[in-house]
Amino acid sequence: MANNHQPFESWIFTLEGLSAAEDRALQEHLKECESCQQLAQALQGVESRLRAAAELSPAPGFTARWENRRAGDQIWRQRWQTYWVMQASIGGAAFLLLLIVWIALPLLRMPVPVLLAWVYQAFGVLSYLGSLGEAALTVSEALLGAIPITLWVAILVAMGSLGALWLVAYQRLTNPRRAAL
Amino acid sequence: MQENESVWLERVRKGDSEAFAFLVEAYQRPVYNLCYRMLGEANEAEDAAQETFLRAYRSIKRYDGNRSFPTWLLSIAAHYCIDQLRKRRVNTHSIDEHDYLEIPDDQPGPETTMWRSFEDELVRELLAELHPTDRAAVVMYYWYDFSYEEIGQALSLTLSAVKSRLHRARRSMADEWIKSQSQIVPKEREYHGEQSPAF
Numbered sequence A: 001m002a003n004n005h006q007p008f009e010s011w012i013f014t015l016e017g018l019s020a021a022e023d024r025a026l027q028e029h030l031k032e033c034e035s036c037q038q039l040a041q042a043l044q045g046v047e048s049r050l051r052a053a054a055e056l057s058p059a060p061g062f063t064a065r066w067e068n069r070r071a072g073d074q075i076w077r078q079r080w081q082t083y084w085v086m087q088a089s090i091g092g093a094a095f096l097l098l099l100i101v102w103i104a105l106p107l108l109r110m111p112v113p114v115l116l117a118w119v120y121q122a123f124g125v126l127s128y129l130g131s132l133g134e135a136a137l138t139v140s141e142a143l144l145g146a147i148p149i150t151l152w153v154a155i156l157v158a159m160g161s162l163g164a165l166w167l168v169a170y171q172r173l174t175n176p177r178r179a180a181l
Numbered sequence B: 001m002q003e004n005e006s007v008w009l010e011r012v013r014k015g016d017s018e019a020f021a022f023l024v025e026a027y028q029r030p031v032y033n034l035c036y037r038m039l040g041e042a043n044e045a046e047d048a049a050q051e052t053f054l055r056a057y058r059s060i061k062r063y064d065g066n067r068s069f070p071t072w073l074l075s076i077a078a079h080y081c082i083d084q085l086r087k088r089r090v091n092t093h094s095i096d097e098h099d100y101l102e103i104p105d106d107q108p109g110p111e112t113t114m115w116r117s118f119e120d121e122l123v124r125e126l127l128a129e130l131h132p133t134d135r136a137a138v139v140m141y142y143w144y145d146f147s148y149e150e151i152g153q154a155l156s157l158t159l160s161a162v163k164s165r166l167h168r169a170r171r172s173m174a175d176e177w178i179k180s181q182s183q184i185v186p187k188e189r190e191y192h193g194e195q196s197p198a199f
Helices: A008-013 A020-032 A034-052 A062-109 A111-146 A149-173 A176-180 B002-013 B017-039 B042-058 B069-090 B110-128 B132-144 B148-155 B159-192
Strands: none
Touching: A008 A020, A008 A034, A008 B159, A020 A034, A034 B110, A034 B132, A034 B159, A062 A111, A062 B017, A062 B042, B002 B017, B017 B042, B017 B069, B017 B110, B017 B132, B042 B069, B069 B132, B069 B148, B110 B132, B110 B159, B132 B148, B132 B159, B148 B159
16 A cells, blocks of 8 residues: 555645545555655645745835836837838839939930830820719719709718717827827 | 735726836835845846736736735746856856845844854755745745745646646755755854854
């Protein structure tokens, strides 16, 4: 019995609580088994040491030090953000510059054909926009005839309300107190 | 305390950063103690406690009001300390290299300091042998009387994992206790003096 330590070793360290029969069996085993007895005593010693150990406090002025650290962290984060915004701006500017050079290079080499091609493209875009405008005009004329005047008033009022709602929401969201969160 | 806590939390959520200082004042001790028990060194514990509050402050919007605030704070502290201990292992920077006899808080007399240092060292030696997560579970169980559920929530563990980790930790500490008995007795003799009848 004394040489067979299971399940007694496991019972010594369990936090689940033992049944009366298990507890009795463990106590019987502890009387006979020196190594399990040593383990049980060691656990008692450990637990009493841990429970007796005081809750330690930091050195005085912890909150003031934390506030300084928070302020430092805030400055560091702002600097870091500024750095990244600057990096992104420089990158963007460099990209735009490259794009301009890439577009302007053929113009410098052969100005007349390139300009002619641009003018041709501009005419194409303008004529496309013109046909779109004509289509929109036809649709709106048809709508004006089909929708009664009271419905138009209702639509205008609804759009005005939505606009006002948007303005109020925008003001609330850009409120400095909220923005500081 | 709980009423004040909810008032301060509400103020912090509304953008009043000063209100968080009240929470730091109120919870500095449990957070520092957990960090100290985890890391075993006063300066590192101070740094970890400061970082814990900073992280809590940054992520206060993610704090679920239904959860206990101290549990949430200690969870942040435990995770941070576990990460630090892992880094320390990677850097092969042993816990034994730290100055264990440093007393971080109030200044008691020299005898009390010596005895407390000795007691403190014993506790640290017991905890130092444990896996970082087991150590956090032990600290939460013995110092803060956390339930298994709370420990599980704080350390992102299942209930059965918490039980098995605590079981393993208790076993490991008992083994360490037995191993250190032969070293502790001469140390106690040294602290109390050879003439003491108790030794």
